[in-house]
Amino acid sequence: MTNQEAKPIVEESLAKLKESVKREGTYNKEIADDKLTLKTLEKMKTDGEELPLDCPYESFDEWITQINKEIKSGENSLARIGKEKAEIVAFEYFVANAN
Structure with missing residues (x-):
């Protein structure tokens, strides 16, 4: 496979990765909410x-x-998103640079 043949495939993957990375903020918020819930539950217990x-x-x-x-x-x-960010750069x- 040549670079020119691979380029559209890589561009499609790149678009999907960029969409996935957009969820980073949501995951951070959910983790923060879960940690607060955990703290509350432990206190209640x-x-x-x-x-x-x-x-x-x-x-x-339970x-x-x-x-x-x-x-x-x-x-x-979040760890997966970190890897996806590196893939985006690559x-x-x-x-x-594909010719």
Whole structure:
């Protein structure tokens, strides 16, 4: 495959990467919200509070575990976005220099 044949394929991938990176702010906000929720739940648990009546979880431990999973997932998404940013730089270089 020549550079000219690869160029449209790389340009398509580049567009998708740029769309994906736009979600970085959303992930940061979700992680911040989850960390605040985690802090609140840990305080409620320590203070011996009861679970809210409409709570879908059977215990604070179960709820805390779920929030920790969501934080980890968000952090993994941010790590992926970091790699995508590096790919964007490389793809933009290729597109600009492909002959």
